[in-house]
Amino acid sequence: MAKKQYAVIGMGRFGSSIATALSEMGFDVLAIDSDEQRTQEMSNIVTHAVSADSTDEEALRALGIRNFDVIVVAIGEDIQASILTTLILKDMGVPALVVKAQNELHGKVLHKIGADKVVYPERDMGLRVAHHLTSPNILDYIELSKDYSILEMKAADSMIGKNLKELDIRARFGCNVMAIRRNQEMNISPYAEDRLESGDVLIIVGHKDDLTKLELAFAA
Ligand code: ATP
Secondary structure, X not given: OOOOEEEEEOOOHHHHHHHHHHHHOOOEEEEEEOOHHHHHHHOOOOOEEEEOOOOOHHHHHHOOHHHOOEEEEOOOOOHHHHHHHHHHHHHHOOOOEXXXXXXXXXXXXXXXXXOOEEEOHHHHHHHHHHHHHHOOOEEEEEEOOOOEEXXXXXXXXXXXXXXXXXXXXXXXXXXXXXXXXXXOXXXXXXXXXXXXXXXXXXXXXXXXXXXXXXXXXXXX
């Protein structure tokens, strides 16, 4: 199977991190920015780095943007440019378009005009850090939808030695323990009798209100 080809538009902190990570994973990456200095900085990192204005349809065509498997639009501040770029790329029929949104309204517009995936890096990272701050036991927090999330949580002292039946997380909090990670091993469908050990990490799915109750109940 041919290696996937990615184009990333906008070499701010987010766009350049994505372009760099994809390159390090061995993918071909075209980095685009209207600011020549930004593309210059990426030229040793990615396969190609070019200066172009992504609101210029002809410039995008000349770059053969339609031939890329995934295109990421990482223009933040200039919302108009982000929307225009998304519209042009959708019109060209690109297969997969991921766009960074600056806020909810921006995200709504992007969905309406056909972005395949809208990401909110600042909001998502803010959520994760906030949850980690409430308790050092919370290792990660990933939003699945408006209401549901996944929580990655180190077993609290009060959980150690107990099995899942005794902890009764489903009945007490309405959340489900999907998996338990012990060292590097993943137990992906734990039994009610599985006992928790120090250092275990629980991966729990649930309504965000219920997850918050659970977090507070086990806060260190
Ligand atoms: P971050 O938070 O990721 O650093 P940001 O949300 O502040 O980024 P901006 O700095 O506004 O986003 O934009 C990211 C990059 O997109 C900038 O380097 C900017 O030059 C580039 N950019 C903005 N408009 C266009 C455009 N029309 N065509 C190409 N690149 C553009």
